[in-house]
Amino acid sequence: MIKFFRKIRQKLLSENKFSKYLLYAVGEIVLVVIGILLALQINNWNQQRIENKQEIEILISINDEFRYNLRELDRSIKINKKVAQSCLELTKLIRLDSISKVPEIVDSLLVNIGDFNSFDARIGVTEEIVNSGKLSILENDEIRNHLGNWLKILADDEEDVLFRSDNYTMNLMPFLMKRFPLSNGELTKKLEFDKNNYLVTYKEKSPFKMNLSTEDLMQFENQVWHHKHNHDYVVINELNIRDFVTTTIKMIEEELNKKK
Structure with a gap:
């Protein structure tokens, strides 16, 4: 996946499409942020599930x-x-x-x-x-x-x-x-x-x-x-x-x- 994104960036730069490159870069950052937020949310869900189980056992x-x-x-x-x-x-x-x-x-x-x-x-x-x-x-x-x-x-x-x-x-x-x-x-x-x-x-x-x-x-x-x-x-x-x-x-x- 990282290799795929790199190729897109290189292509846009080689074609001197700088504005599109910037737009793409921002989009990529947004995707990374969304991925991090999803990972954090999943981690929070797992942590909450573990604590809920502990609470019931207690x-x-x-x-x-x-x-x-x-x-x-x-x-x-x-x-x-x-x-x-x-x-x-x-x-x-x-x-x-x-x-x-x-x-x-x-x-x-x-x-x-x-x-x-x-x-x-x-x-x-x-x-x-x-x-x-x-x-x-x-x-x-x-x-x-x-x-x-x-x-x-x-x-x-x-x-x-x-x-x-x-x-x-x-x-x-x-x-x-x-x-x-x-x-x-x-x-x-x-x-x-x-x-x-x-x-x-x-x-x-x-x-x-x-x-x-x-x-x-x-x-x-x-x-x-x-x-x-x-x-x-x-x-x-x-x-x-x-x-x-x-x-x-x-x-x-x-x-x-x-x-x-």
């Missing part, structure tokens, strides 16, 4: 991760609501002065209030996308902003989880260990993850009895309340996180449907 991966987190949240919320309910039932028994009358129920409730759960979010995909800058590939501004807040929300929740755990370990447990035969909880304990019954537990009750004075009863109520108070923050956080997760899933799936 959205699918994030959606899978958030759906996993939704299942884990539902499990954690269910467990933690049981803990809060057990705190309420213990408080009721304390106020009725019935603690010593139903020791088996108390043993079970003491196990329950210590069986709190912490939501352990799966963040590998989202963290990698945020830290690598791939978040910019997503066209939807709302989804980008949503995902940008995700890790901060989890960090805020972690503070309340740690506070609850520290209070239970350093305050409530020392109080209980001085006044209750906690080993009786072994008779009712069932760990959720022990699906094959590998757990070996005590078979007999402790020979020791619970021992609470009137002053202890008030302190017991306060300890249970404080545990529930700290625990409530975790429960509310998880419910709010669940709303965030379900909203994110809805946004992502709507975006994926647009791109089909």
Whole structure:
């Protein structure tokens, strides 16, 4: 093709057709520019196609991760609501002065209030996308902003989880260990993850009895309340996180449907 154009130019020059040569030269430049623009446009189309494919893959991966987190949240919320309910039932028994009358129920409730759960979010995909800058590939501004807040929300929740755990370990447990035969909880304990019954537990009750004075009863109520108070923050956080997760899933799936 280049050889063909060269011959035309040489012919026009040899025939002293300078005006036609200039016109031809301009036309050739225009053709070259058009060719460059077409090449750039084709390259842009290919690049856009690659980014669209990457975006869909990213959205699918994030959606899978958030759906996993939704299942884990539902499990954690269910467990933690049981803990809060057990705190309420213990408080009721304390106020009725019935603690010593139903020791088996108390043993079970003491196990329950210590069986709190912490939501352990799966963040590998989202963290990698945020830290690598791939978040910019997503066209939807709302989804980008949503995902940008995700890790901060989890960090805020972690503070309340740690506070609850520290209070239970350093305050409530020392109080209980001085006044209750906690080993009786072994008779009712069932760990959720022990699906094959590998757990070996005590078979007999402790020979020791619970021992609470009137002053202890008030302190017991306060300890249970404080545990529930700290625990409530975790429960509310998880419910709010669940709303965030379900909203994110809805946004992502709507975006994926647009791109089909």
